[in-house]
Amino acid sequence: MNKHSEWVSKESNQLILSSLKNTVLEYLAGKNEPGDPELISQAFHTEYNRLLSENRNWVEDEQSEFHLHFMALLLAGYKEILKVSTQEEALAVLKKAAIDSVKDDIQQGVRYALDYANDPMRVLVEASKEREEMFFGRTFTFARICDDEERYHLHVQKCFYHRFAVYHSVTELMNILCEWDWIWAGAIDPERHGFRFSLPTTLGYGNDVCRFYFERAGDCQCGMDLPSEQE
Template identity: 30%
Template sequence: MLNNIIQKSFFKGLRQKVGEEQTKDAQKLFVEILEENKAWATDKPTEFNLIFTSMVLAAFRILKKYQYTDWEEIIRYCLMERTKKKQQFFMKLYLFFDRKPLKRIVKISKTKQVKHYGSQNFTHHIVKDTNQSFHLHVKKCFFFDFFCKHDALEIMPIFCSMDDIWGDLLLPHKHGVQFQRPQLLSKGDDHCSFKFDRTDAK
């Protein structure tokens, strides 16, 4: 159900940007990519992530085929910009009621590690977990490995920036938490680093 909703939303955005013909080409290619790479889906979380990445890879290849120089802007629109305000609305609401959100952020992160990513195609190393800080390293990332395998690492910065949808809303002076990502696989580092630190700690 969720997969269908996300696909419809993504391709609706693509249709708005490039028209019906190119969108149909991308949808057809998406099915082919998904079938060719079904062996990647070794657990339940990756079944969803494979659909997600195959959809984006298909759009990327079609946009390149038709020589869209603004392909990155188009994919960002399809993935994020169309729904960014709605997603941020709920995050803002949550932050309004929870002025010291570190504890909840940590709980959400640990839950997502299992439900959204799994342990077979992602590795999550918690390097610090205290009342003041939560630091997480991701050394193996399905998204990075998938796009690397398909010669499309240009897409990775877009995926990484999806965290900014909610990350940009965390204001240290207001919410007492600072969010940083000093290392990213997409920037050539050997891991992604997610750092949450209380700024109001005493």
């Protein structure tokens, strides 16, 4: 990944990982007896490193190196939280760790980019295309179903996160992962920016593909499968 991108950076990826790890450890420390933070951290990191070691075969490129670290942190945190709390609470903590901790900063950056763009939809569409290569990489498969001046329909046919969750029998974690796209999408104001976004189906919720629909506000058919979209 030698190309520069304003939409992808090692610094932002590291912030995501750090926020996830720190939030989980803070929660675990609060659920255990005072005086044993080192033991809590050790148990978490032992599981995290085990997951990294045993799943190295999932790494195909630099991008999937990040995906593996993210999922190993998420799954390690999930397993450790389940030792001291309920599944519902575990998912709530992980949502806070993976989404809420970075949501405001990401939305602010996307909103700023859209507010000052001559063509906000085109800016976000080009960002999506750029991230296919520079963030997602070879462990994701994309199909651009429709790409013109009025609409951009993208199908995600293969997703590292979904396959990893299925393989480890933790598909409930997709409730968090499928919410990730609504972080940046929450910055879109159809009236101000002139387009709408919808995500009517996802692999994580049991559908055949993830459908990402960007459409001009005046010609919005979000959430529909049009005849021209048949694969």
